[in-house]
Amino acid sequence: MTKALVIGAGIAGPVTAAALRKAGIEAAVFEAADRTADGVGAFLTLAVNGLAALETLDLKPMLDGGFDTPRMVVFSGTGRRLADLSSGPRLPDGTVSQTIRRCDLYVSLRDEVVRRGVPVHYGRRLVDAEVTSGGTVVARFADGSEAEGDLRSPPMRACAVAGSRRSWRRAGGGATRRPSALPAGSCATTSSCRS
Numbered sequence: 738m739t740k741a742l743v744i745g746a747g748i749a750g751p752v753t754a755a756a757l758r759k760a761g762i763e764a765a766v767f768e769a770a771d772r773t774a775d776g777v778g779a780f781l782t783l784a785v786n787g788l789a790a791l792e793t794l795d796l797k798p799m800l801d802g803g804f805d806t807p808r809m810v811v812f813s814g815t816g817r818r819l820a821d822l823s824s825g826p827r828l829p830d831g832t833v834s835q836t837i838r839r840c841d842l843y844v845s846l847r848d849e850v851v852r853r854g855v856p857v858h859y860g861r862r863l864v865d866a867e868v869t870s871g872g873t874v875v876a877r878f879a880d881g882s883e884a885e886g887d888l889r890s891p892p893m894r895a896c897a898v899a900g901s902r903r904s905w906r907r908a909g910g911g912a913t914r915r916p917s918a919l920p921a922g923s924c925a926t927t928s929s930c931r932s
């Protein structure tokens with residue numbers, strides 16, 4: 738089975754891994770922090786496109802504890818009303834944006850992808866990634882460890898990078914790109930990586 742390396746076990750990383758699994762691609766998640774972030778953070782609001790994506794991946798139940806947020810009102814520290822705005826459109830079934838404690842969403846998404854068989858590795862900060870001449874991708878981590886995933890090319894699309902300032906290298910001399918241009922949750926695979 739094609740294997741993808743997903744960098745970052747925040748919100749997008751586990752969701753990306755779930756999407757890969759649903760597409761028949763094996764996925765492993767690598768997180769820079771050496772421990773989970775259970776209990777950390779405040780609230781975040783998901784717009785309806787994000788809710789639709791979670792629904793597609795059978796992850797919408799992970800929003801238990803969230804609440805409808807059709808509008809947002811913003812106040813300054815002194816209580817002055819700064820803005821009153823819509824949180825965006827509704828889905829055809831009436832669904833509106835949802836606000837949830839970030840750690841509740843984080844924990845339930847992570848636990849669910851682990852339950853689906855996705856390993857999450859901590860203390861693995863990506864520092865470099867290289868495409869081998871054999872067409873795989875090797876991700877290198879700050880602790881000196883490596884992981885290998887599949888990267889079918891051409892064309893090379895997304896890659897195993899997140900937050901790294903070091904350059905993306907293609908073994909044997911190819912185009913370089915800056916990993917920092919890609920968000921955490923990117924995956925080490927390509928659009929043509931269907932197994």
Ligand SMILES: Cc1cc2nc3c(=O)[nH]c(=O)nc-3n(C[C@H](O)[C@H](O)[C@H](O)COP(=O)(O)OP(=O)(O)OC[C@H]3O[C@@H](n4cnc5c(N)ncnc54)[C@H](O)[C@@H]3O)c2cc1C
Pocket residue numbers: 744745746747748749750767768769770774777778779780781782839861862863864899900901920921922
């Ligand atoms: C601990 C934490 C608490 C947060 N709390 C809130 C909040 O209360 N409200 C809010 O609106 N937003 C919060 N955010 C931000 C919010 O989660 C994200 O902006 C949003 O959900 C997008 O998700 P994301 O997965 O892209 O990013 P994030 O949720 O930020 O996840 C990115 C993950 O990638 C990891 N990572 C980064 N670089 C590397 C690397 N080189 N190698 C391996 N892993 C790497 C990070 O450690 C992080 O766990 C928080 C983020 C974190 C990390």
